[in-house]
Amino acid sequence: MQIDQIMQQSASAFEAYKQVKPAQRAAFLEAIAAEIEKQREILVQTAGEETNLPAARLNGEITRTTTQLQLFANLIKEGSWVDAVIDTAKPDSTPAKPDIRRMLLPVGPVVVFGASNFPFAFSTAGGDTASVLAAGATVVIKGHPAHPRTSLLAFTAMQQAISKTNMPEFTVQHVADAGITLGKELVLHPLTTGVGFTGSLQGGKALMGYASQRETPIPVFAEMSSINPVVFFPDALKSQAPQLAQTFAASITLGMGQFCTNPGLLIALESEALENFLHLLGAAIASSVPQKMLHTGIQQAYVKGRAHMLSQEAVTLVGETEKPVGEEAWPALVRSTGTAFLANQVLKEELFGPYSLVVTCKDKAELIAVLKSLKGQLTTTVIGTETDTAQWQDVIALQSTLAGRIILNQPPTGVEVCSAMVHGGPFPATSDQRFTSVGTSAIKRWVRPVCFQNFPDSLLPDALKKDNPQGIWRMVDNQFSR
């Protein structure tokens, strides 16, 4: 089918869908969750065949996907997310102040690119799509070529939900191809108003480039690249080495390192305690169980990238599993020095897989230089006792400028879907650090504020009417109320 026809259909559906009341939109999201739940077995089986991910993980991801849809349904039922702000008229002031009321309204058709590493939660019916539909916008999904059948099944479940809740037919559309032409055409199409993407830096930058070349530029929300630096402070290394080694070996190898928040860079000051910790961590990694990666292409890229890292000057192996006989991933911990890290750009790049690089710093100044040399990150982690956090406040403050999320004494893997989550960060972690792609705030990517001046109640959207018929929290004359 022609892209133009698809986008025309999406734009027409938008005209109807944006007028669907929040309660009905919420019911639609809940119906999608229910249809996906119904198809759980076949979805898990198909995704397992296409991605090598184990059934337990896939089942967990389906639950995450349906939970996410329910959270967005709850958000729009509650309704305050539209950020209604009302300044009532002051006819007696000089000059007279008009009545001005503002709320967030959806922008139009959005294109969502499915991610390879989360066949459910960040793909066809995943967080991007859920947030678009919650916002009242329509979506065209480009299924990820690594799991085409899974994507089509998820889309079919969404079509069932459209039909059962009487939504406009083309509220959700699905396209697929193995190349990049289709994606480029979708981003360039004049009716597209926004793009959601989770994937490689190269892919995200290409989409950003297309978007900025358009006659009317549109925002691209790309979640791209992060090595999630973890700083281990001295007292914690001294007192907690064994449990830290277990926790981080598990985090580094979780899902064969195929998470965007994989801790790919571990930083610490040189010390005996560090050597002891690295010994334990290397051994824990070496005893992990190699598993297949998402697909052969990713596995090959990992093998090649791993070899490339190990070929760099002053990079040595700390621990690795036995070399797998088949296509398994071969987890590894490697190390280098602050000096080498500062001199070599290669070491700062993301290597997607069960791998982490330890950078040992000779003093605080070098540790700070290493942190300052980093690009934007999704997360950064502080591992420290109370003694450490009291002593290293300036380093912790520096860390908080690097990422969208700063974590104390927990591994960065595990991204809670909640209101406060920020899954985003300075470029190139994401294309726009002002937004998140996980959590309910993700809805803010697909809306714009519109203000109505001097409008009577009868012509205003419900959220802005005088008597607040939806009972939502609003800011009225600079006071919150509902």
Added chain:
Amino acid sequence: MQIDQIMQQSASAFEAYKQVKPAQRAAFLEAIAAEIEKQREILVQTAGEETNLPAARLNGEITRTTTQLQLFANLIKEGSWVDAVIDTAKPDSTPAKPDIRRMLLPVGPVVVFGASNFPFAFSTAGGDTASVLAAGATVVIKGHPAHPRTSLLAFTAMQQAISKTNMPEFTVQHVADAGITLGKELVLHPLTTGVGFTGSLQGGKALMGYASQRETPIPVFAEMSSINPVVFFPDALKSQAPQLAQTFAASITLGMGQFCTNPGLLIALESEALENFLHLLGAAIASSVPQKMLHTGIQQAYVKGRAHMLSQEAVTLVGETEKPVGEEAWPALVRSTGTAFLANQVLKEELFGPYSLVVTCKDKAELIAVLKSLKGQLTTTVIGTETDTAQWQDVIALQSTLAGRIILNQPPTGVEVCSAMVHGGPFPATSDQRFTSVGTSAIKRWVRPVCFQNFPDSLLPDALKKDNPQGIWRMVDNQFSR
């Protein structure tokens, strides 16, 4: 001075300034307002010499500037703008949910370009600068070359405030040149994290281009181009022609049309009532008093642009003042047809000055086609009685998709500085329709959300501490409270 040194100074000042408590930041903004107030007389005199604007208007603009600073001071004293969201830990859920807390934090040094048409309210100490400083970011201001002495005086007042409130010396810096090199260098500098601009489409697009070429792209908030379409519905034209003619003649010629919300496009269905209204409006424009524009360059561009518009096919004059003898601006109302408008891109472009184009449409379909052919706008206005608004709901709904602000039965000139204001709109009205450059929400342009996971109270910013020491509105476990 070298741009690099200036940006290094701004980055160093940022490290200190971002830690200044909200109450002290508010006192700083209030001190700027006080210093400007002290210099009112010399500021008005100097700006009058540089811009041709009358003293009454300049005095009003200074009041707007100081009011704006006070509003931002109030905003940060109240404190809820940081959008604190807290999801407390749920250790008993499976898996256990960590404590996650999010708030908005400033991004870093910002570059603000002064505007030519508002020497105070949108220039050196204007809305962009006030919002940057309120957010806790530092600013480098490029003074507008059309009023260099005014800009320097305003900067000097800000330096006084820095000194009196003990802010870091380089919290505010000021540069000036007559060309574009300096601006380009500022946008390209690696330490710059955001840009505010009010000016031409060409200028804004150039800045957007520089920003997207950077190794680390940054947001550019450019307010560029809008013709602010007004739709006059039939019943209003029939019943209110005389007062509408007075209101709109005043709005079109206000400040010699040098406002971004000048009503440059008037749209209506062909009718006798329309002809009567145009007769009155043309006469009112013809009887307005020509005044000098901001500077000779703008006046010459207006004269040339006016002639270019009048040379287009099917464009005729409705009314104009006598040709001025000197460098005054020569207000004019011209007209054309829907057919001609749809066929000719030139007619859709902004002509900066006391000018408006009437487009007469032969039927509703053509009126809708004219609206759909428009690019993004800052404002759009509905002039209609209750009969009209009941009958033309689909057209009004279409209008609301065109602009950031939709106005009923008031002229678009006059942009209230308040919480609900949206002074922004779809491209090319602005570069990013999700933000506003007027009103307290303008602060949102210079911040990003940062989330803290598993942090104890002692290490959290005040806004996120358990006991809410600032007493601000926050969302805690999905409930608003304070």
